[in-house]
Structure formats: C-alpha cells, structure tokens
Amino acid sequence: MPEIAEVARLTHFLQLHLVGKKISKVLAPDDSSIFGKVGTSGPxxxxxxxxxxxxGAGNQGKYFWFLLDKPPHPVIHCGMTGWVHIRGQQTTYNRYEEKSKGDRNQWPPKYWKFQLETDSTPKVEVAFTDARRFGRVRLVDCPAEEIRKHSPLVENGPDPVVDKDVFTEExxxxxxxxxxxxxxxxxxxxxxISGIGNWVGDEIMYQAKLHPEQYCDDFDDSDIATLYKAIRYVCDTAVEKLGDSDEFPEDWLFKHRWGKGKKGAVTTxxxxxxxxxxxxxxxxxxxxxxxxxxKGRTTIDGVKEEGNASGKGSESRFFEVKSGKEAAGNPKDEGRPAKRAKTSESKAVKKEQEQSAPASKQNVKKQKVDVKEPTQPVPEVGRRRSTRLNSAN
Structure with missing residues (x-):
C-alpha cells in the first residue's frame, strides 16, 4: 500500500507536470467501489x-489531491494498489518497478479508473489505476485553502513531515x-498520525530499538523521545527520497525484509x-x-504477558497473574481479547465440573467387579445405577 513517502512522490509529479494547466478532457467510467463508496460517481x-x-497539489499522509480554480476538488486515497501514471514519465518507485516494466509503453495503462489530459503543448496525459479497487476518489466542495478542514482530511491526524508544528514530541x-x-x-x-503504514511502522520501531508489541502507555519519557526522533527520521528521509528505495540508507530494515516466504530468503x-x-x-x-x-506489558495474539527489563507488567490485562482469574471492572477489556479470556474461564469451569461429576456406567461396573467391599458407602446415584445395571444383566 502506498504510504507517506509514495504519496509524496505522486504529489511531486502532479506539481511538476499538472499544476498551471487546464484540463481539456476527462474520462471516468462509473465504478461503484472507486467513486460510489465516497458519495460521488464517475460521470x-x-x-x-x-x-x-x-x-495546486498537496498531500496529507496517505491522501493526495489537486486543487482546481473552482471547487469541487478531487481528493484521492490509493488503497492497496492505486497509483498515478503520467504518459512518458516513470512515476513508479523502484520496489514495484519490475511489475510495471511490461506495461510501461501501454496507454492507457491497465486497470485505469480515470484519465485526463490538458490543453497545453505538449499535452499532459494522466491516469489513475487501481487493480484491486480499494482506492477512493471523491470530490470536496469547499474553497481551495480550506480543503484540509473538510472530510476526509480533517478526520486524519497530523502528517509528521507536512505538519511539523503540530506533530511534536508532546x-x-x-x-x-x-x-x-x-x-x-x-x-x-x-x-x-497520517501516513504511517506497515513498512514505515516497522522501520520506525527498528530504528528506535523498541518492540512493536509493547503497550503504548508503558513507555517512559526517554523511550517516547527516542520514538519521536525515529518517526521524524524515517518519515523525513523516505519523503526526501520520494520513496526511491535505492536511495534509502543501507542499514535500514527495509532493504532486507522482503524475502518472507521465499525459498532461500535471507533473514539476517x-x-x-x-x-x-x-x-x-x-x-x-x-x-x-x-x-x-x-519492556513493560506486551501483547501476543490478544493476550498480555509480563514484561522483563523495566519491572512493569506485573499485572495482566485480562488475567490476574497470581490467581489466573479474569480481571474485572476494566472498560478496556471489552472486545475480542476479553471474550477469549471468558472462553478460557468457561473451559476451566467445565473441566472442574467433569472431574466432580458422578462416574459413568462403565466406571461403576468396573468398580463393582474390582472392588468387592468398598470402604465407603456408594453414593445414592451410584447405587441406583448399579441396580439398573444388575437388573439389565
């Protein structure tokens, strides 16, 4: 999925080739997933x-847009596979370039969702593609300078690169x-925080030398300062390089992590x-x-475990460490993990009931054969079962 650096790359190309030009032609066949999910249509x-x-053109996290001389303005989210292509330009970034080589000279590109061209000389041709159709294209009807005050941008957190005055350590x-x-x-x-996706998140945690499972409220001030610096470093560097992975530092986890599941993949x-x-x-x-x-409390498959180095985490979120009983009265315990804890307790109760339940008919019969003179009276239920067994025999 395109993240903060890749979206900054798209914005860069739009600013370079589209800003200042008049759109003379647009093709946008209706697609209920791309347009309809956000209340508009292709036409x-x-x-x-x-x-x-x-x-103008801008970006915030995983969203980008281009501003028109009159509203409404298009705001776009790439989803999983969305991308902007400009005819004659290589807008893709190196990690995915191999996938696009075969289609580099094809126009319009495969899986296009809208196309536009300008009346300039030479004309500029732009296309948005999305093979998996998780992208979203919408129109925002407001003055250009107020676009970030409207949905969907207003619901998103600050961009750590664009909004340095808002995204602070505090x-x-x-x-x-x-x-x-x-x-x-x-x-x-x-x-x-806008723009951090899976690979950026992993890179940040690696550079900060912090564990991704640790609960966010279990970090001390020193760890928070380290994490903040790592977020700024990774995001600033990735955006500066416009998502070009060949330009990323050699000591980044990013450069080596992509072999999962492949035969002979390097894991060092x-x-x-x-x-x-x-x-x-x-x-x-x-x-x-x-x-x-x-350090501190962590989570594995929805159940917390004790930490080690900091001495925190002496108490489990879902179970009391000493008794193993489900913790009660914590509103944060709602949701799926809490259900798992309840299920575990139910199984324990069921097992206890089974262990204390009367013996089965087969066990009673075996006891009658092997033990001729029991040292204790047979329970009433057991005697009735024995009587039925004798009468049946």
Whole structure:
C-alpha cells in the first residue's frame, strides 16, 4: 500500500507536470467501489474536472489531491494498489518497478479508473489505476485553502513531515499515554498520525530499538523521545527520497525484509542480527528480537504477558497473574481479547465440573467387579445405577 513517502512522490509529479494547466478532457467510467463508496460517481467526477485549471497539489499522509480554480476538488486515497501514471514519465518507485516494466509503453495503462489530459503543448496525459479497487476518489466542495478542514482530511491526524508544528514530541506523548494499545497499532492509526503504514511502522520501531508489541502507555519519557526522533527520521528521509528505495540508507530494515516466504530468503541483516516476523494488531511485523527488547506489558495474539527489563507488567490485562482469574471492572477489556479470556474461564469451569461429576456406567461396573467391599458407602446415584445395571444383566 502506498504510504507517506509514495504519496509524496505522486504529489511531486502532479506539481511538476499538472499544476498551471487546464484540463481539456476527462474520462471516468462509473465504478461503484472507486467513486460510489465516497458519495460521488464517475460521470460526476468527469463533469467537475473538465475545463478547470489545476492551481495546486498537496498531500496529507496517505491522501493526495489537486486543487482546481473552482471547487469541487478531487481528493484521492490509493488503497492497496492505486497509483498515478503520467504518459512518458516513470512515476513508479523502484520496489514495484519490475511489475510495471511490461506495461510501461501501454496507454492507457491497465486497470485505469480515470484519465485526463490538458490543453497545453505538449499535452499532459494522466491516469489513475487501481487493480484491486480499494482506492477512493471523491470530490470536496469547499474553497481551495480550506480543503484540509473538510472530510476526509480533517478526520486524519497530523502528517509528521507536512505538519511539523503540530506533530511534536508532546503531541506523541499525549496520544501514547491516553491509549492502551500495542505501539505498532497506534502508529498505524491514521486518526493519530497520517501516513504511517506497515513498512514505515516497522522501520520506525527498528530504528528506535523498541518492540512493536509493547503497550503504548508503558513507555517512559526517554523511550517516547527516542520514538519521536525515529518517526521524524524515517518519515523525513523516505519523503526526501520520494520513496526511491535505492536511495534509502543501507542499514535500514527495509532493504532486507522482503524475502518472507521465499525459498532461500535471507533473514539476517548485514550487521549479523537476525530478523523474524510476528503479527501485531492483525498486521505482519518485521522484528529484530536481539535489538528490540520487550519492556513493560506486551501483547501476543490478544493476550498480555509480563514484561522483563523495566519491572512493569506485573499485572495482566485480562488475567490476574497470581490467581489466573479474569480481571474485572476494566472498560478496556471489552472486545475480542476479553471474550477469549471468558472462553478460557468457561473451559476451566467445565473441566472442574467433569472431574466432580458422578462416574459413568462403565466406571461403576468396573468398580463393582474390582472392588468387592468398598470402604465407603456408594453414593445414592451410584447405587441406583448399579441396580439398573444388575437388573439389565
């Protein structure tokens, strides 16, 4: 999925080739997933852009847009596979370039969702493609300077590169201490920080040498400062390089993590440290266990475990460590993990009931044969069962 760096790359190309030009032709066949999910349609998008002049382009996290001389303005989310192509330009970034080589000279490109061209000389031809159709294209009807005050941009958190005055260390501390989720899940929450996706999140945690499973409210001030610096470093560097992975630093986890599941894949970094993959918040996460130590409470498959180095985590979120009983009265325990805890308790009760239940008919029969003179009276239920068994025989 295009993340903060890739979307910055798209914005760069739009600013370079489209801003200042008038759109003379638009093609946008209706697609209920691309347009309809956000309350517009292909024909409506086509009418809104035709004849308008592009006066600017911008990005916030995983969203980008281009501003027209008159509203409404198109705002686009790439989803999983969305991308912008400009005829005659190589807009793709190196990690995915191999996939596009065969279609480089094809126009319009495969899986296009809308096309437009300008009346300039030479004319500029632009197409948005999305093979998996998780992208979203919408129109925002507001003055150009107010576009970030409207949905969907207003619901998203600050962009760590664009919004340096908002995304501060104090902002991060406040978000971390007011929530109780694995830190990787917090980083991926677009309402908290815009633009961080899976690979950026993993790179940040690796550079900070912090574990992605640790709960966000279990970090001390020193760790928060380290994490903030890592977020700024990774995001600033990736955007500066416009998502060109060949330009990323050689010591980045990014350069070596892409062989998962491939035969003979390397799982060791140049510095000799091994990396592995775990699941955090439903997403695959790349971790270097020897460098990213668990401190405080962590989460594995929805159930918390005790930490080690900091002395925190003496209490489990879902179970009392000493008694093994389900913790009660904590509103944060709602949801799926709490159901798992309840299920475990039910199984334990059921097992206890089975162990205390009367013996089966077969066991009673065996007891009657093997034990001629029981030292204790047979329970009433047992005598009735024995009587029935004798009468049956």
């Amino acid at each position: 409506e998008f086509q009418r809104a852009l035709t004849g308008k002049t592009v006066i 902002y991060l501390r406040q978000k971390m201490t007011s929530r109780h989720v694995p830190i990787k899940a917090l980083l991926l929450d677009q309402a908290v 970094l140049p510095n000799g440290e091994s990396f592995t993959f775990i699941t955090v918040g439903g997403r695959t996460s790349c971790v270097v266990p020897n460098l990213q130590k668990k």
